[in-house]
Amino acid sequence: MKPQVDYSLYLVTDSTAAILGDRNLVEVVEQALLGGVTVVQYRDKSNDTGVLISTAKQLHKICQQHSVPLIINDRVDVALAVGCEGVHLGQDDMGITNARQILGDDKIIGATVSSIDEAKVAVEAGADYLGIGTLYATATKKNTKDIIGINGIRKILYYLGHQAGEASQSIKTVCIGGINASNLKLVHHRLYAPSSNSERPKTIDGVAIVSAIIAAKDVREATANLKSLPPALPPFEVDTADAVKSSEEEKLLAAAIPRIIRAVHEKGPLSHNMTNLVVQNFAASVALAIGASPIMSNNGDEAADLAKIGGGLVINMGTATPDSLANHRKAITAYNAAGGPIVLDPVGAGATTARRDALSFLMASGYFDLIKGNEREILGVARASGFILEDSSQQRGVDSGASLLTLAEKAYLVSRIARRERNVVLMTGAVDVISDGTTTYSISNGHAYLGMVTGSGCTLGTTLAAFMSAHPQHKLHAAIAGILHFELAAEAAAARPDVKGPGTFVPAFIDELYHRRIDVVESRVDWLDRAAVK
Ligand code: 3NM
Ligand code: MG
Known part of the structure; x- marks a missing residue:
């Protein structure tokens, strides 16, 4: 028988x-x-x-x-x-x-x-x-x-x-x-x-x-x-239809943020960037300023060795070609095997058929701990994740264009994708919306100058990979700490009297990332009171 x-x-x-x-x-x-x-x-x-x-x-x-x-x-x-x-x-x-x-x-x-x-x-x-x-x-x-x-x-x-x-x-x-x-x-x-x-x-x-x-x-x-392993472990254990958060959770987050910034400083995690040519230099400077150790390598064959060091990886689709995608796939495999966090930045995901295909290819290659993008890009991610969406207008360029969604719709979308992908999804914008499928936050910090300099979004990806690597216990909290560190530094930089516009903003921003991190490490300021997190 x-x-x-x-x-x-x-x-x-x-x-x-x-x-x-x-x-x-x-x-x-x-x-x-x-x-x-x-x-x-x-x-x-x-x-x-x-x-x-x-x-x-x-x-x-x-x-x-x-x-x-x-x-x-x-x-x-x-x-x-x-x-x-x-x-x-x-x-x-x-x-x-x-x-x-x-x-x-x-x-x-x-x-x-x-x-x-x-x-x-x-x-x-x-x-x-x-x-x-x-x-x-x-x-x-x-x-x-x-x-x-x-x-x-x-x-x-x-x-x-x-x-x-x-x-x-x-x-x-x-x-x-x-x-x-x-x-x-x-x-x-x-x-x-x-x-x-x-x-x-x-x-x-x-x-x-x-x-x-x-x-x-x-x-x-x-x-x-x-x-x-199964059933899923926290923070992915709750499977309710609505993403909710308690005041207890908000307190935990507030207490965690300075600790996470300090952890990045103390651990100096590797932030491995497979990113586009346009932003490599800026991204490496931002990584150093937050206390991470940048490596800009697009060679998939060295990813396995880098993954073993135990840092985080950013896959930035900004200038994706068939060659770069093959390298990305090797790196995804290596980091998934080593367990290190991967941040996917699907730049311009909805803009062309090639980019839609590239996103599907990457999402079929492995698991991403965090996917970040503007509204159009996250709509592209939703499609690649298997959600059926009404066809919205074609994306133009990699900038996000006018918003199609209300805040509530954004929160719904990111939490649904996060729940389906068992990860963290961040939709950036004037208000950032981030969710792990269980808890969803909106963050209203940052400054308009960030949108006027090339690659600021990509450098946020660099930051998030380092933060998630330094604090793997809670991916959502790690990502929020990274966003706040980044965006509050941008606010402080823009407020400096010597900053006259996006050009002078960039060096001041790098300075602020550095000084604010040192301030946190030395417990000098409680700048979190400026954080607008809900
Ligand atoms: N067959 P690992 S993939 C033996 O797709 C085999 O049919 C495959 O190895 C198929 O668990 C595969 O180490 C290898 O990834 C799977
Ligand atoms: Mg056979």
Whole structure:
């Protein structure tokens, strides 16, 4: 009889030096079993058949001790030789129908699918489960065909959920590609629970993971941690329809802000900027002034090393090209794997088709801790996140243009996107609106000169990456502290008698960022009384 399978934490193995290193695969898998994986797929693209069979036999033995099924990637012959529970077939492997004839009805057959068409074929051929991917960019599999993001997975789940017939209803699903401890909450939130009555995709049964388990230093602990992650942790725990905040929360925020500014000063976090040519110099100066350590590097190949240092990353789409996007994707993968915060600045997101596509590409690449943009850009983000919006007028240039939304509408929009993406969303403007999906604030600080100098918005992104990196415990509070530090410095700079306009404003602004930070560190002023936060 076919075994009942719990697909919730599906381990796919890898025997390469880059992921397994010089450790013994069987020992590593045993640790993962002790940590709680529920299915194991032996995937080995390099060893000879004799090694595959002997390794698979050892794996099968330890899997049986834990009552966990063992699936073999690609090799129906190896599965037969070992007598394990099934096979997993990619699009280029043996067809499902042939494999079924060879293996019989009692074995599990899984199939990799990246599109509705492929899902349809696999369902009709009698697959037991689908591995849907690639979810996020991953260094583990070089030849992934399509990075489809959360929305791509949802489309396939939606198709399956709405197909009549026993096969589509009963088929199991897991998603794969770039899943790790830092984005699993998002995956759970977006795929495990239907978000409303009008859109009801099939609920996914599990996640398939390679490197976040196999490459972990402590495999058992990493597995146990992945198992313990859902349901989502604070500050994302509340799932009420309206974003609310208590006076207690406001007090906590006020007390946190000076501490966060001091934390940036004391930790000097790396602020890694992948930003456009126009603002590099200004952004680096702002990073230094707030106490962060700037690095302006657009080379995706060095992102993995930088991510390990433990700072924050800014992805600024200002001068996006196919080349820069490929670099961005590498960096997103690296920072998501290391757990460091990423700020996405989707400059001009709605302005052209290329920029819309670039935003979808980036949002499919991984998880962003904060997305900031002006009103038009955030409307573009909403679309890329899968919200259906009435088509508003085409954006002109990267400046924001006239506002289309009321403050209440802005608050609604940012909180809905933040809840869907499990992150923080900031809509900048004369009044900034920021939300983590649970709590929403508006901030009425800043000065008009900020809008008259090139790249001030980008340098706010730089600031936020540093603040979130210095205070990872509470992303929303960290971001608000960064915004206030930035905007109150702008107000003070503009008020100086020697500042005559946007030109003289810039150096005064950098001075103010620096002096106000030192004032906070030395507890000299309580400038928060000028903050207009609601
Ligand atoms: N298959 P990690 S992605 C084996 O998209 C595999 O079909 C994929 O590795 C697909 O968890 C992938 O380390 C690798 O990102 C996933
Ligand atoms: Mg294959």
